[in-house]
Amino acid sequence: MRLRQAVVASAAAVLVAGLGAACSEPPPPGASDLVDPGTPAPKPSPTPSLPAGPLSGQPLAQPAVAGRQAIAVPIRATATGTPVGLDVADVVYQEFAESGSLHLSAVYQSRDAAKIGPVTEVRPVDIRSVGVLHPWLGYAGGPTGFVNQLAAADLTGVTPAERGAAFPSGYTSTTALRAAAPKGGTAPAPLFDYATPGTPLGTEGVTPAGKLTITAAGHATQTWSYDQASGQWVGQVGKAKVKAASVIVLTMEYRTLTVRKPSPRSLPSAMVYGKGKAVVVSGPSSARAAWSKPGQKLVCNVTDPAGYQIRPQPGTAWVIYAPTTARVAVT
Incomplete structure (x- = not known):
């Protein structure tokens, strides 16, 4: 009985197999049996790498901005004045000027400022x-000799006149x-090798820092303090x-210039x-350094005691030209 049931079951299996074969065409010669894996899951797209601003080292929301010309604006800062537009500048150069005032050169490339002055x-x-940045300048004229120097340096800009x-x-x-600049201006070259996460400010001579003071004759002491929450150095200008x-x-050294036109003054x-000593604070660190700038068309190199480039944090860089008689202290 069991033998008969096995034979019947075997015959049924053969019949079903035969019916299945009859309902499908035989595979072509050399074909192999493939199983459809279904629609593969989409691979996640890699996060696009945004270019960094050449003067800020920060990622740009609009990549095209990386190739635009820099804008430079000289600003006068007095003890009672309130200069504006400085926080969005990529670089600010500071000279100790006459009557306790500061002469600032603010450079904008990666970000825009709605009001500057x-x-x-x-x-x-x-x-x-x-000059090394080839910017377009907005300035309020100047002594005849200074304006002539600007033209001789192949720098151009526009004035209120x-x-x-x-x-x-x-x-x-x-x-x-x-809007006033001619077309075809070139983007500036980077001034610094900006730090990446985990990169120290320098290879030697780096110490913790929370406060920077610069005391120059005829000027109020300038104080910068490190704000841990924002990772920024905070100071006051006017x-x-x-x-x-x-x-x-x-x-560096300072010299007295005498101008005669349009009005005599010193x-x-x-x-x-030239070259000289430097002090850099960036993040919660300070580094003793040296600077060297042979001429207008060359970048000012700032190096640590081992001769390697200082690597500041990305963002606004405030460059202060301190007289050799000034006292610079970091604590």
């Missing part, structure tokens, strides 16, 4: 500092200055609170070309 005259320190609408009430904006990712103090002027 008060705009002041051009001075040799502007030419020496920003040429385009008053771009300087309402003595202030300007990056939008107004870009009545304005300013922030920077890094403060770079370059010690002005202090930082000798930006």
